[in-house]
Amino acid sequence: MADHPNVRLFALNQPVRYGEGWLLAETLGVPAQRWALGDQAALAFNSIWGDGAPLITAEQAILETGEPLPAKTLRRQKVDGGDREIELHHELDGPLQGFGQRLWQHIAGQHEATRRLLDDKEVGVVAVAYRDRYLFTPLSVALLLEVIRGFRATIGQARWASNEVEVSTTNRRSTGDNASRNRVWSDWLDLELRDQVLRAAFDYLGTVARLRVGDTSSTGHGRVLEVAWSSGKRLTLRLDQGVSYWRAATARNRLVSHFDLNSEPADAQGKKLADMTLNIEAGHLSTQLFIKVR
Known part of the structure; x- marks a missing residue:
C-alpha cells in the first residue's frame, strides 16, 4: 500500500478520536474525507482491519498526520551476512x-x-x-x-x-x-x-x-x-x-x-x-x- 503514489502512511503517538469514534483512514484532499469506527480494537492493522464496527464517514479539514512512514521502513530489512x-x-x-x-x-x-x-x-x-x-x-x-x-x-x-x-x-x-x-x-x-x-x-x-x-x-x-x-x-x-x-x-x-x-x-x-x-x-x-x- 505504501508504494502506491497516492497513498501515504503515518505513525501516530496514539489513536485519534473523531467524535465518538476512532479515526481509521482519511484522504488528504480539500475537504478531507474521513472514515471512523466505533470500536478501537478494529484499528489494529491486520486481516480484520476495519471490520466488526459501524463505519462512519465525514468531510472536514485535515488533521495533523504525524510522522510519515516510507515504504522501506515497513519492509523487513535484509541482513547482510555475506561478503x-x-x-x-x-x-x-x-x-x-x-x-x-x-x-x-x-x-x-x-x-x-x-x-x-x-x-x-x-x-x-x-x-x-x-x-x-x-x-x-x-x-x-x-x-x-x-x-x-x-x-x-x-x-x-x-x-x-x-x-x-x-x-x-x-x-x-x-x-x-x-x-x-x-x-x-x-x-x-x-x-x-x-x-x-x-x-x-x-x-x-x-x-x-x-x-x-x-x-x-x-x-x-x-x-x-x-x-x-x-x-x-x-x-x-x-x-x-x-x-x-x-x-x-x-x-x-x-x-x-x-x-x-x-x-x-x-x-x-x-x-x-x-x-x-x-x-x-x-x-x-x-x-x-x-x-x-x-
Whole structure:
C-alpha cells in the first residue's frame, strides 16, 4: 500500500478520536474525507482491519498526520551476512587518536556478520595478523597502531587473551626512495630502526608485535587484516590501499607533522607514535575495503 503514489502512511503517538469514534483512514484532499469506527480494537492493522464496527464517514479539514512512514521502513530489512565491499572516502577523517574506533564502528554498521562477531561476548580472539608491504613511514605505523587499539577497545581486552599481533611487511620500498625527511610521511632510512620502533610502539600499548620482514617476492601484495576467533570463524579485511591511504591533514603549524626519525632511540619514537596527535584525511579519490567472514 505504501508504494502506491497516492497513498501515504503515518505513525501516530496514539489513536485519534473523531467524535465518538476512532479515526481509521482519511484522504488528504480539500475537504478531507474521513472514515471512523466505533470500536478501537478494529484499528489494529491486520486481516480484520476495519471490520466488526459501524463505519462512519465525514468531510472536514485535515488533521495533523504525524510522522510519515516510507515504504522501506515497513519492509523487513535484509541482513547482510555475506561478503561486502565498502567504499571509503572522508567518513573517517578527523583526529588520528580514535581513528581505529571510528573504523570498526563504520565496518560494524555496514556489515552484519562483523557486527555479530564484535558484539559476541562468548567468542574470543585467537590470532590477529596484518600484512602490508608499505609500512615505511611513522604515519603508516601510527595508523596501524590505531586500528589495533580501536579493535581492542571495541571487543574488550578480556576477549583477546594473547594480545599479540603478527605484522608482515617488507625490507625495502620497491618504487624508489621517499625523498622527504623528518616528517610523519617520511621513510625511515634505517629499516632495522623502523622494526624496533614498531615493536616499541605496540609494546607501549601493551600489545606484542610479532614482526615478519621479507622482500616483495615473499610478501603478498594485498593489504590484509585477519582475525581468527575461538568459534572457528575468520574475519578478513582487505584494504585496497592499506593504512597508507590516509594522510596527514594540512596544518598551518609545520611542527605538527615533524617526526625525528634518526636521533631519538626506538623506545622514544615508539611512545611518540602511540601518542601522536594530528588530523588525518582521505586521499583525493575513494578507496575500497573488502570484508568477509568464514
